[in-house]
Amino acid sequence: MTVSALDTGITGNRIDSHTVLYGVIGDPIRHSKSPIMMNRAFRETGINGAYMAFHITPDKLGEFVAGIRAMGIRGVNVTIPHKLDIMNYMDEIDAGARAIGAVNTIVNDNGRLIGYNTDGIGYVRSLKEEAEPDLAGKRIVVIGAGGASRGIVYALAGERPSSITIANRSVERAEELAQAFQSLADIRAIANEDLKTACQEADIVINTTSVGMHPHTDASPIDATWLKQGAVASDLIYNPLRTKFLLDAELHGCRAHGGLGMFIYQGAYAFEYWTGQSAPAAAMRETVLQSLA
Numbered sequence: 001m002t003v004s005a006l007d008t009g010i011t012g013n014r015i016d017s018h019t020v021l022y023g024v025i026g027d028p029i030r031h032s033k034s035p036i037m038m039n040r041a042f043r044e045t046g047i048n049g050a051y052m053a054f055h056i057t058p059d060k061l062g063e064f065v066a067g068i069r070a071m072g073i074r075g076v077n078v079t080i081p082h083k084l085d086i087m088n089y090m091d092e093i094d095a096g097a098r099a100i101g102a103v104n105t106i107v108n109d110n111g112r113l114i115g116y117n118t119d120g121i122g123y124v125r126s127l128k129e130e131a132e133p134d135l136a137g138k139r140i141v142v143i144g145a146g147g148a149s150r151g152i153v154y155a156l157a158g159e160r161p162s163s164i165t166i167a168n169r170s171v172e173r174a175e176e177l178a179q180a181f182q183s184l185a186d187i188r189a190i191a192n193e194d195l196k197t198a199c200q201e202a203d204i205v206i207n208t209t210s211v212g213m214h215p216h217t218d219a220s221p222i223d224a225t226w227l228k229q230g231a232v233a234s235d236l237i238y239n240p241l242r243t244k245f246l247l248d249a250e251l252h253g254c255r256a257h258g259g260l261g262m263f264i265y266q267g268a269y270a271f272e273y274w275t276g277q278s279a280p281a282a283a284m285r286e287t288v289l290q291s292l293a
Contacts (some may be wrong), residue, residue: 013039013050020049021071022274025056025064026079033288034077034267040287041271044280049074058085065089069111075274076106077267083147090115099181100151105270118269119148119262120155123236125269126261131232132204135159141198142166143221144208145173145189148236152208153177157184164188165202167195199226206234212243224248235259239292264288 013019024034030053038051056064061082068076078086083102087093090103093115097103103115128135138161142149145168156164163186168174174189181187190198199205199222211221217240224245227233233249238259246256268279 013042014048015050016048018048020047021073022049022051022075023054023073024051024077024079025054025061025082027055027057027081029053029055029079032079033263033291036291037264037267037284037288038271041267041280041284044283045275045277047275047277049275056082058082061085062089065113068106068108068113072108074108075270076108077270078104078106087115089113096120096154100154102147102151104266105273107273116270116273117151118266118273120151120153122264122266122269123152123262124155124159125265127204127232127234127257130261131234131255131257135161135204137162138203139201140164141195141202141205142208143195143206144168145170145177146208149208150177150180152206152236153181153187154184157181157187161185165190165198167192167198195222196226200228202227202231204232204234206236207243207245208236210237212240212245213237214239218244220245220248224252224254227252227254229253230255232257236262238263241292260285260288 024032032053035051035053042049083104086103091112097115097117100117102117105116105118107114136159140156140161142153142164145166153164166174166178166189169192171189171191178187178189205227207221209221211219227249231254233246233254234257235243235246236259237243241258241260246258250256264281264285268281271279
């Protein structure tokens with residue numbers, strides 16, 4: 001290996017005694033696209049940072065948090081299965097993350113660990129930039145009431161929609177989610193048998209489930225012909241970039257919004273929390289797209 005290769009490191013970022021460390025934790029984690037995306041962001045902005053993936057099992061979570069403080073790791077992204085348990089180790093939790101009940105981003109402020117959740121705001125930023133600039137007054141249907149939908153419903157509620165309808169196989173879980181944020185917007189829960197009617201009236205229909213994700217790409221959460229023409233069909237899945245749900249919706253005359261933007265922008269918000277600089281979102285998207293090609 002040449003000296004220049006050693007200087008730049010495997011990420012392409014220059015590593016020296018002033019390099020600030022960042023990372024992502026999860027179990028599993030080796031599939032993550034976050035390291036290539038975030039290291040590209042550091043290169044684009046000239047920030048002397050390096051971002052790595054750490055495979056942390058639940059029994060080692062407390063030890064890793066001690067390591068954040070001891071090593072001065074500036075920022076950490078948190079993914080499955082740690083988003084809830086990590087809250088127990090924070091010195092402070094942002095109001096949004098507390099309301100959602102999960103942390104996906106940690107800022108180390110001189111040893112004080114602050115937890116944030118950028119999933120929902122990342123999704124809404126993507127939806128507004130790529131599909132529907134104004135969410136006020138819109139009728140929105142959310143399919144699924146799992147962990148991903150909680151942050152999204154919270155963020156959507158702040159956009160003054162006409163209504164948010166949550167459909168889930170277990171209607172009790174949908175009702176629980178609706179009640180959690182009912183003070184923020186007109187949010188209701190329905191059973192899956194009422195989903196067709198709700199979709200026919202909706203301006204935006206969002207799939208938050210894993211139905212249609214690789215390798216089961218021939219599956220769709222609903223019949224896309226239920227949507228009215230011109231409505232937005234949105235899917236959190238980004239592998240494949242265009243799910244069967246989105247392809248069918250486009251054929252039906254709907255606008256399609258894939259899940260890649262949410263992944264990009266949740267990372268962009270984390271980058272901005274850590275550095276105080278605007279994230280190079282276009283470059284981050286380019287890098288992830290190249291890795292998926």
